[in-house]
Amino acid sequence: MRQLIVRRLLQTIPMLFFVSIACFAMIKFAPGDPVLSFVTPNMHAEDIERIRHNLGLDKPAYIQYFLWIKEALSGNLGYSLVNHQPVLDQILDRLPATAGLMGASIGLAVLLAIPLGLLAGANRNRWIDKLINLFSYVGISIPLFWLAILLIYFFSIKLSWLPSMGMRTIGVESALDVLKHGIMPCIVLAFGFLAIYVRYIRSSTIGQLKEDYVQIQYAFGSSKRVVLFRHVMKHVLLPVITLLGMSMGELVAGAIVTETVFSWPGIGSLGMTAVRGMDYPVIMGITLFSSVMLIFGNLAADILYGIADPRIQTKR
Structure with missing residues (x-):
């Protein structure tokens, strides 16, 4: 496992280099x-050229890149052109909100997708399978922003059950208030992933039910529920x-849309504000930071895959 982690970390170095070039x-x-x-x-005009010189924009592009990457490696992503605050500080301030939303959404999607996918696969072509498939097709087809607006209309405007924007109510400092604000953004972000995961788990379940070990378990007198949730589920979790x-990648993109619609104070909404204000240092910092998140997210998936199935380590 240690060799796998070291090899994957070394492979991320050239990837981060090319990502930094693409961002710049x-x-x-x-x-x-x-x-x-x-x-x-x-x-x-002289004052404008002086500003250009102070920002280093009068130098050749490759020199600008090496100066920028040198500062970025030391943790300095520059300063915002709008509020003149350090870019890295702004990203780190917004990171907990984005990480919480993404983590809760992906966790909700996985927790719901596993039993739904297993249930659909075990009841192939029956009414419950067709119902779950219909739900999956709807989830794949609906745009996130449209679903977000729909939830706001019903649960905030019509029913007044949930707040429509922000992360906290002004003057209220409680975990319950944050939870109420996060329900709709979490549902919206999790909805599309839930549909995709259900489809993959259903397909994997159908394949696993044809394996010999399932028939052996039935021969030993195991019930369908035991076979499904104790034996089949172990093999189904690998593709998950x-x-x-x-x-x-879709999670980061979905978080940007969701945070913008719900005014969630995360990195996504910060990025949209920077785009509207043409705040280049913030845009570049968020793009680089998001790319690093994607790379290390895939690295974590590789490591978890090796832990879940030790045979993978020997093959790699």
Whole structure:
């Protein structure tokens, strides 16, 4: 296991290097000029060039990249052009809100998908399988922002059961208040992943039920429920781990949409605000930080896969 972890960590180094180049190139080719954020109507051309020089934007692109990556490796992602606050501090301030939302959503999706997928696979082509399949197709098809608006309309406007925006009620400091604010964002973000996971678990369950060990368990007198939840589920969890790593990109993208609709104070809403304000250092910092999250999310999935099935370690 130690060799697997070391090998995977070494493989992330060139990947992070290319990600940093992509992040930097994306900002360099983006329309607009960061210097314009500092320009006033009465400013002379010499003053504008002085600002450009102080920001290091008058240097060749490759020098700008190496200066930026040098600062980034030391933990300095620059300063926001809008509020002049350190980019890394803003990201770290928003990280707990995003991590909590993503963790709760993916946990909810997995906890619901395992029994639903097993149930659908064990009752193939029956009414309950068709009902769960219908739910999965709906979950895959519905856009997140539309589902979010629908939930806000019913549960916030019509029924007044849940708050429609933010993470806390002003003046209220309680875990229950945070929980109430997080219910709808968590449901929206988990909904699409739940549908995908159910489909994969159903397919894996159907395949496992044809294996010899299932027939042996039935021959020993095990009930269908015992076979399903004690034996089949162990083998079904392996593709779920793979799916967790593969879905990290969609999870980050979904968090951006969800946080924007619900005004959730996370990294996603910070990124959308930066895009609207053309705050290039914040955009670049969030893009790099999100890429690092994706890479290490896939690394964690690989490690969990090796723990769940020790045979994988010998093959790799």
